[in-house]
Amino acid sequence: MIVSRKEMLEIEEKSGLSSFELINLVGKKLATHLLPYLEVNSNILILSGNGNNGADSFALISNLKQFHINLILVSGLPKNSDAMKLYKQVPSSIIQPLSSLDTCLKNCDVIIDGIFSFGYHGKLTDEIRAVFKQIQNAKKPIYSIDINSGAECDSAMHDSFALHSAVTFALDCYKPFHILQKYHHLFDQLELVSLDIPHPKQSSFMEMNQTLFFQNLTKRKETAHKGSCGKILLVGGSYGMAGAISLNITGAKALGFPYIEVGCIDGIYPIVAAKHTTPVFHPFSAHNIEQQLTPTIEHVSAAAFGSGVTQMYEKEACLDLMIQNCHAPLILDAEGIRMLRYNTWKLRFAKSPIILTPHIGEFADLFHLEKEEVMRNPLHYALKYAKELKVYIVLKSAHTIIATPNEQCYINQTGNEALAQAGSGDLLTGMLTALLAYHCDIFTSLRMGVWLHGHIADKLVEHHSKMHINLEDYPEAVDQFFYENGY
Numbered sequence: 001m002i003v004s005r006k007e008m009l010e011i012e013e014k015s016g017l018s019s020f021e022l023i024n025l026v027g028k029k030l031a032t033h034l035l036p037y038l039e040v041n042s043n044i045l046i047l048s049g050n051g052n053n054g055a056d057s058f059a060l061i062s063n064l065k066q067f068h069i070n071l072i073l074v075s076g077l078p079k080n081s082d083a084m085k086l087y088k089q090v091p092s093s094i095i096q097p098l099s100s101l102d103t104c105l106k107n108c109d110v111i112i113d114g115i116f117s118f119g120y121h122g123k124l125t126d127e128i129r130a131v132f133k134q135i136q137n138a139k140k141p142i143y144s145i146d147i148n149s150g151a152e153c154d155s156a157m158h159d160s161f162a163l164h165s166a167v168t169f170a171l172d173c174y175k176p177f178h179i180l181q182k183y184h185h186l187f188d189q190l191e192l193v194s195l196d197i198p199h200p201k202q203s204s205f206m207e208m209n210q211t212l213f214f215q216n217l218t219k220r221k222e223t224a225h226k227g228s229c230g231k232i233l234l235v236g237g238s239y240g241m242a243g244a245i246s247l248n249i250t251g252a253k254a255l256g257f258p259y260i261e262v263g264c265i266d267g268i269y270p271i272v273a274a275k276h277t278t279p280v281f282h283p284f285s286a287h288n289i290e291q292q293l294t295p296t297i298e299h300v301s302a303a304a305f306g307s308g309v310t311q312m313y314e315k316e317a318c319l320d321l322m323i324q325n326c327h328a329p330l331i332l333d334a335e336g337i338r339m340l341r342y343n344t345w346k347l348r349f350a351k352s353p354i355i356l357t358p359h360i361g362e363f364a365d366l367f368h369l370e371k372e373e374v375m376r377n378p379l380h381y382a383l384k385y386a387k388e389l390k391v392y393i394v395l396k397s398a399h400t401i402i403a404t405p406n407e408q409c410y411i412n413q414t415g416n417e418a419l420a421q422a423g424s425g426d427l428l429t430g431m432l433t434a435l436l437a438y439h440c441d442i443f444t445s446l447r448m449g450v451w452l453h454g455h456i457a458d459k460l461v462e463h464h465s466k467m468h469i470n471l472e473d474y475p476e477a478v479d480q481f482f483y484e485n486g487y
Ligand SMILES: NC(=O)C1=CN([C@@H]2O[C@H](COP(=O)(O)OP(=O)(O)OC[C@H]3O[C@@H](n4cnc5c(N)ncnc54)[C@H](O)[C@@H]3O)[C@@H](O)[C@H]2O)[C@@H](O)CC1
Pocket: 240, 241, 242, 243, 244, 245, 306, 307, 308, 309, 310, 334, 335, 359, 360, 361, 362, 371, 396, 397, 422, 423, 424, 425, 426
């Protein structure tokens, strides 16, 4: 289970255990996870802070009596009474002053990082940075308790001097910090230390993996016909960007979607139709866009608009038509998102759930933010604007985040740098549209699509360089993946 800092505090509060009992439980469980990493005569240096993380590390000491231990308080005496109580139980012979850090670092085999945990935010002071530099320079394996010191719990934000661990032990649940690993690389290995306490509420973080994916993918019935799953409508492309709508179609075809309808301008229709023979096309121009698209928009099970429409003269009319007439989940992608920059009010006319699929650049542009600011805390911003605009946001990046209007979210783990190429988002839009039409639950469909898009890239790089995967290989690779799994 993945939880935010606030949710973890709620779990602790409702655990039925006092904070003193909880800290002791952590000490005991943590010790059993640490033991396999320790040699018989290991010399352990425990570095503690003055908060709860420090308290956890004091509780650890009584469970590691067979080892030679030194304890250094990095930021002074414990602040709260439980931590103080535990600190007083630590044999004074093992407590060393901060001034002996250098010697202790030289003599130790391993370091336990119990300095800061999920109470940390902001930046480290110069004094603490100097200490962290010294610790890191000792080049001894560091084992971090819950969150590496100097990193924040609910984001990938961390001080540039944050400690890098060999193993981080996540306490009871994973936190966003653990899941956003590609953005900080602060641990080599992650281990979950289950505390076996109740989790009374469902977390706001939902998950997706291969098992869940196939649990949610409906098999085609023996009696199916081409209209059994309804139809999807993909509207996109423009002069010079025929590829974008073509990749939308490839994405939907990769999912085996049986009935694809496509809206594109007359000018690119022959090119796209020559490449894709199965979709039904509705080529349009400025004077017939409404007649060509409206009947289809009204009856589809899911639709998408915006990939590659940058040069489309009719794009404003098209956006309005889609938003105002679509009764099924509607994805707005790429230029379809940029067009809302000063116009998010248009979304109020939507008759159906709206899904925005921006990359970081498009997201920052839409909400008038700096890209760097969004990248510092993508989870926060995705959740904030999904709630404010009452839309689903698929914020695409190395860890794509999905945020729902009711504050649920998903952080994707699949995918790799081979996807960092023009067109991979257009492909995703087609995949998501197909999955939205297959399923009634929007959040599940989006999680499935984002997960699959990345998973297939991970499978493709088993046999290809990460410098070059061909997006056109997706239909075959998805087909193979489904076949291997009995579909
Ligand atoms: N074959 C085709 O026809 C293609 C059409 N495409 C379409 O072209 C239109 C414009 O796409 P462009 O690629 O020109 O411009 P974008 O508006 O997508 O990107 C502009 C800039 O945003 C920044 N950016 C993108 N992703 C980012 C991230 N994850 N983190 C931080 N910054 C990021 C980059 O600096 C990038 O150059 C879209 O409508 C798109 O659908 C592209 O998808 C490329 C392929």
